[in-house]
Amino acid sequence: MLQSIVSYGLAVGAVYALIGITYNVMYSASRVFSFTAGMLGMLGGVLGALFIQKMGINAVLGFVMVLACGAVLGIVTELLTVRPVLKSIEQHLYVLSTLAFALMIQQVTAIEWGTEAQPFPVLLPIGEGWLDQKFWLPLLACAVTIGGLEFLYRYTLIGRAFLAIAEDNYAARALGLPETWLRIASFALAGMIGTLAGFTGAQMLLAFFGNQSILNFYGFVPVALGGMGSNRGAVIGGLALGLFQQAANFLVGGIFAAVAVFAVFIVVLLLRPEGIAGASTARRV
Amino acid sequence: MIMMRAWRPAVRKTMTHHCSGAAPAQEDAMSSEPLLQVSGLSAGYGKIVVLRDIALSIGAGEAVALLGPNGAGKTTLLRAMSGLLPRSGQVRLGGQEMPNANPRATVAAGMAHVVEGHRVFTQLTCHDNLLLAGYGVPGAVRARQVDEALAFFPEIAAKRNDKAVTLSGGQQQMLAVAQGLVGKPRLLMLDEPSAGLSPVLVDRVLAAITQLRASGTAVLLVEQLIEKALAVVDRVYALARGSIVLEARADEADLPNRLERAYFGEGAHAPLDA
């Protein structure tokens, strides 16, 4: 039992962590929290099953196509729902615009794909039992993503430009950094990370349109607790959340797990609105 | 975008002239107008109009100070010129119209703006900060231009691989000025580089202006420390209540008194003169 708690918990946690990183990547470039993170995760599974299972496309090609769709959706998100409301960001209209867009995509999925959860194909028949690929695949995806982002931020100019824009948008613009393009690139990147999460987690979570709201919330919890913009916080928080959920599921039942996560989320945020590791807010007057 | 492509090569050519130490006067052969020509500029925040109908000019290689009491609109003017804030009216650099609200194109055209409050990227190294300042510079020469900018500030060069967060306020300010230099601008705009610095550091930062002027780069300096500013510039403009109220040579004898009258309004009580 311990093995399955750990393997399943870590795997789900890795999916949460990746969705958390998706939130972060979008937030860093735009200061916008986007409800499309869960949508991307949901679509990663649905599109993967569609391409590989239904349409019989080769798994590698299908995977690349899923990521490409994620990038395109990320760009559409930026153009359609973020850029128009960015000028008056203090009105928080992005909450509604990104939510509306995510819901539209979710509804199209529900109608065209169906409201039943459908199985996701086995990609690499490696490992069995608690070492099954469906458990280590999300963890691998998470590790690759973290490594890739680290490389990007450390060794490329565009990666440093991402960091610069995240730290001080105004100074970055003054230096002549192409803020708009960097924001689009960030959203495309977030789109790929989000669909990667859904794709690698879909054997556990299935290809199901309802995953959207679940991933939206459970992907946000680690980010909110770890501090917005901190990928390390998202990974630690995500894995911890996954483990906690599975342990509670097995030991005391699902009601308690759900309520406990929510209670912890609210209590921590009420005590430390900026997250456990976050910085405090600026002055208002 | 198309416009940018059209004039970028011209800019680069002129800049190479500067690097090779050509006389600034050569540039004026292209056009008879001064390097920077601002006319009819108005700008503000939302409904608040801060600047009304500003006109000023700066010659190639000239250092000019922009003075004025706080709240006069100095920072707003720099922002409007560099495209960080939308404006109406014209800003021309070397005969080319600068696009409105497009800081990227403005930087590429050779106008650098070092914003107030030494806002460097604290989580990046000094070297990375400078590389970013050269984002629009071709990769082949970027590293060299970074080195050239660093040559102005040996103490930053010594710390080039340290994160900017470890620098003191004065060093961060030098780094910010160095960022402005990486692109080899024709006009460098500095917004209160002395703020929060000790007198010694102020001198170090302002000394760079003298060096720059010697190398042919024009400088527009916003500064609170008037005497220090006057020591390094050729000319001054004074801004009060959103308009240019005074233009004078820096070595004019009666300048402090004229400034005072310009700030406090001619019609106000004037016991000082009595």
Next chain:
Amino acid sequence: MTEITTPIRAGGASTGWLGRLEGKLSWILLGLAGLALPLLDDSYMGTIATRAYIYWVLSAGLNLVVGYAGQIAIGWVSMLTLGAYTTAALAAGRVGPEWPVYLALLAGGGVGAVFGVVVGLPALRLRTFYFAMTTLGFATIATQVALAWKDVTGGGVGTPGPVFPWPFDPGWGFYYFCFLLAAVATWITANIGSSRYGRALVAIRDAEVAAEASGIAKPRLLVLIFLLAGALGGIAGGLFASLQSYITPDAFTFEMSVLFFIGILIGGRGSILGPALGTLILTVLPEIAAPLVQWSTFLYAALLLLIVLVIPGGIADLLDYRNRRPLEQHREIVPRPDLLPRVLGDQNARTLIALKGIRLHFGGVKAIDGLDLEIHGGEVHGLIGPNGSGKTTTLNVVSGYYRPREGSLRVDGSDLPFERPHVRAQWRIARTFQTPRVVGAASVLENVMIGGTVHGHGTFAESMLSLPRHRLDERVLREAAMLALATVGLESLASVRADRLQHSELRFVEIARALVLRPACLMLDEPAAGLSAEEIRRLGGLIKAISRAGTAVLLVEHHADLIFDICDRVTVLNLGKVLAAGTPEEIRSHREVVSAYLGA
């Protein structure tokens, strides 16, 4: 006296096209239609209408949260879930003995109220998106719990809904029950909306800092609103369970939340009739156009996106013809300082605000470094100095935003608590802001009335039921606000939306709002910025007159000529310390000051 009574009546209207419709007539028509519907004897239509009423019971409360307070509570369907399961489980005897159905419905409302506050509490501390996410998370979890808690909810299989006994038995009896409750919900929320509580909610939404300065305590007010909205949501849930006759977790989809939310947004923020019509239309529309049913949520979401991107103010804004009528082009602000004694009343006591030894640090920076300052009633005290010298920080210490490390702040000898901005109004300390902070969507008059919030005596419940004390409050406040507007010279703009005013007019609106408080101390933060020379002259005259009526005025300003013109005393700050203090003449000839001002 007479010359003022006329404009008081003229400015009486509330905002906009829907505002005027809200004048009874449309409600009477809606009510008559609802009462007469059973005459058609069409039970299908009756069911649809009942559903619309139930949705509106929830949306009426949610409207106060979303439309008025501006809190993005996107998961309010959870209140429906809680109310439905509570009522159903209690009535069916799944928890203890069977409850009478009406009592079970009340319990549903009670549970809704409690969880309304639980879910709403984070809004007091969290940023907008976090709060939206909390409500969404709660909705997700409510459904998960409903699925898992089989004993009480029947899990995925579901549980039968309660059946209301006579007189509201299924059919038209139940129809009238829902109609009645919808009417009550409308009446209650409309009363709140047009009361000082409603204005305070809107102020929290659009100008939070100004709301605090006007004495509005956000936590208390929001808790009341969440309580009310939760209770209405819970009751709607109980009714919903009865209408459905059998409920499963599937019935409470997140899409329903979207319907509630969009109904309110379409109708326009800060209106009651608009969201009511919006909810009605969104409920009925898919029933009429059957092929739309499958795509209805998609269309709602598309509509939401469209509204946000194209008309963030909702349809109400689009139809707000009256506020699109052009205003007079060349308006002049002509203050009437002669009215000040009536606005301010007797300021017999000479107020004295005394700051002593104030030290305040931001991180390592000394923002204020041992400041002594006295502001006397009847005088204008100017505060000047270079950027970063601590002027606005000083003002913010008095306004209660910061807690200094050391020092005291006394008003007439008694200590004023630090870091409590919303108690300043009770001490009759008013202020204006560097950038005017007004509620753009409210009328100028309503904006000014916000300033007098603390003068009201009626409780929330009294306002909810429109009892006499509430009505007296409203009348007194309205008259005071009109008088203040006349004093600053803006009474002709009383009914205009504030966001249509010019910048200079907004500065005077802020002063009028401060005057309604009858301030013992008035703090002005750069009131002359952005004003023309003539306007500055009039402003100066008004400020001076305010001080002569007995108010202590603290003036932070860059315009040196204005300072030297109207101040009785001037304090010059530099690096958080007093550089000089004295009469304008002394300061004007103070060598150090002049050089600090010009830069040394």
